[in-house]
Amino acid sequence: MLHPDIHSDRERRPAAPALEEAVSLALALPHLEVVGSDVVPLPKARPGLLFGPGKIEELAAKFKAHEVDLVLVDGPVTPVQQRNLEKEWKVKLLDRTGLILEIFADRARTREGVLQVELAALSYQRTRLVRAWTHLERQRGGLGFVGGPGETQVEADRRAIDEAIVRIKRQLSKVVKTRDLHRAARKKVPFPIVALVGYTNAGKSSLFNYLTGAEVMAKDMLFATLDPTMRAVTLPTGKEVILSDTVGFISDLPTQLVAAFRATLEEVLEADLILHVRDIAHPDSADQATDVLAILNDLGVAEDTKQIEVWNKIDLLDPGDREGLQVKADREEKIFTMSAITGEGVDPLMQAVTDALDDERFTAEVKLDFAQGKQRAWLFNEGIVEHEVQDEEGYTLTVHWTARQEKAFKGL
Incomplete structure (x- = not known):
């Protein structure tokens, strides 16, 4: 794995963490064995071979010594550069876009x-x-x-x-x-959608599994989830919501890939609440959060969509750092610390989700005849009936409900 550190690129990320992330990407493919990784300083990228002749010769000797079959370059490589480097090094070469595509295909x-x-x-x-x-x-x-x-x-x-x-x-x-038909069917169900988003490997799938008991792939590797997975979750008040787990975001994701996989993030666009899950133990957690918010903005997520920030993996912090972060989180109304592995902090988070989705309620009177037993049962199952009077024509119920529940009732 090579990470070209181009000196002229003023917006480049720090080389060391970028290389570490690239290695994690490579390890996400089960049939690859990473035998080495290196940051390669580059005064400027050469159009034909990317690297200078001396560096090409040096790397060729290293690849031959380690019997390398595939070289991964963490960055864009032009078709000409790819063909020339493969010829010089006698290996197959894959750039960042190709590697991410391979991972997406595998997942x-x-x-x-x-x-x-x-x-x-x-x-x-x-x-x-x-x-x-x-x-x-x-x-x-x-x-x-x-x-x-x-x-x-x-x-x-x-x-x-x-x-x-x-x-x-x-x-x-x-x-x-x-999919549109399925979505239309879901819209008839009066359940709000809660979308889990975050940088890849932040622990979204682990949290999803903890809350739903679903067997969604949750491994310590990047891009463990590709397709959105949706499950119903019952909140402490008995309210049901649809929880959606989404593909992890990543910095420098090629534009054409963001466009191609926009469909996998459509549930985020329809979400009533977004849980932004962060790996708070990661040294670049703040930068990762910035990347996630930038992509959400690019996708057109409405500013008025409610969001809660979840600082996950607090179990990996030492006591001093953990205490400091907890004090900082407590000062913010919409930040919660937790561990999806131990379950610590999940209850306060779910209460916050409940509060965020507690729609404004109003009182109304509903008249039903005796043949409308299904509708009457639905109202009682929702727990919104405050009073009921029966006469010779049927039932008169006083209900305290949300606009969403009223709409669902009328669709019965």
């Missing part, structure tokens, strides 16, 4: 997720035309960049790729219609 579980990955991968490959793309015949798994069927084949037929893109877009449009 995709739903039909839409798989299609979104393939569409983004084809657009990426179209500029390169140096890899076969027989992965399109597979339902899920790697993209073929780092091994598997077709890795030694070369497919340079741009027309065939364009045809594949058209075919996938057609399939995707059908899947999107199905």
Whole structure:
């Protein structure tokens, strides 16, 4: 794993944590073994080979000594640079975009997720035309960049790729219609949506599992979740909400990937409440939070959408740091500390979620005839009936409900 530290890039991230994150990305692929990583200082990027001739020779010797088959470059590599470096080093090379695509492909579980990955991968490959793309015949798994069927084949037929893109877009449009139907059905259910968002590996899936008991993949690796997973959760008051776990955000995510995977974040756009989960034990937690908020803004999340900040992994802090952070969190109304592993702090957080979603209630009178037993049972199950009077025509109920409950009742 190489992280080019380009001196002329004034907006570059500190090299050491950037390299650490890149290594974590590589480790997210189970069939890769990382034998080494290095920050490579670069006065400027060279258009043909990225690195200077001396550095290329030095790295070639290192790769040969360690019997390296694949080199990962944490940054953009042009098609020309990729071909030239592969020829010089006699290895396969993958840049940051290619690696993230490979991870997305390995993690995709739903039909839409798989299609979104393939569409983004084809657009990426179209500029390169140096890899076969027989992965399109597979339902899920790697993209073929780092091994598997077709890795030694070369497919340079741009027309065939364009045809594949058209075919996938057609399939995707059908899947999107199905998803829209599901979403429309969900809107008839009077449950608010609570979306978990955060930097990748912040512990969102662990919190999701703790609250729902669902077996969502929660491993100590980046991008463990790709497709949004939704479950119903009952709050302390008995109120039910839909909890949505989303793909983790990451800095420097290529623009074309953000666009391709926007569908996986659509539940965030519809959320009534956003829980921004932070790995508070991470040294770059503040910068990660800034990245998440920037992407939420780019996605068009409304400013009036309620948000709660969750400082997760407090169990990893030493007592001194933990006490200081707790004092800081206590000063803020919408910040809560917790551990998704031990469960500490979950109860206050859920009470805050309950309070945030406690819609304004009003009193109304509802008249039902004797044949409307289903509607009467629904009102009592919601726990909103304050008084009931029965006469010869039916029931007159005094209810104390929210606008959401009134709308759901009228849809029965």
